[in-house]
Structures are given as structure tokens and as C-alpha cells.
Amino acid sequence: MADDKSKRDFRDRNRIAADEEYELDYVAKEHGVSRQDVLDAIKAVGNERSKVEEYLKRQSK
Numbered sequence: 001m002a003d004d005k006s007k008r009d010f011r012d013r014n015r016i017a018a019d020e021e022y023e024l025d026y027v028a029k030e031h032g033v034s035r036q037d038v039l040d041a042i043k044a045v046g047n048e049r050s051k052v053e054e055y056l057k058r059q060s061k
Helices: 021-031 035-045 049-060
Strands: none
């Protein structure tokens, strides 16, 4: 199910929707990694944005 773009309350801002390509692309570009790296991070730590970002930072070192 796609995000409802008319909802502007940002309830799911702290989560990454793995089925939304634009979200994967955004996180990938932000961290200089591939979309697959983001999917692997989501698989490893879940879809909470802070945990995924922390995981990606640790992997890039």
C-alpha cells in the first residue's frame, strides 16, 4: 500500500518504508550507499530510521 501523500502529520517519519523506492533512494543517497545496502540494513536491524542510519555508519567504517 502506497503512502497517502495528503496526510501531512509525519507519523511515520521515524521509519523507512522498504517498499517505497523514493525512501530507499533518499537514505541511500544521504549515506552514500546503494539501495541494496539500505535493504540489507533494514533486514538486519528493522525499519526504524535511527537504527538503520547507525547501522550504515558502522558498516562504512
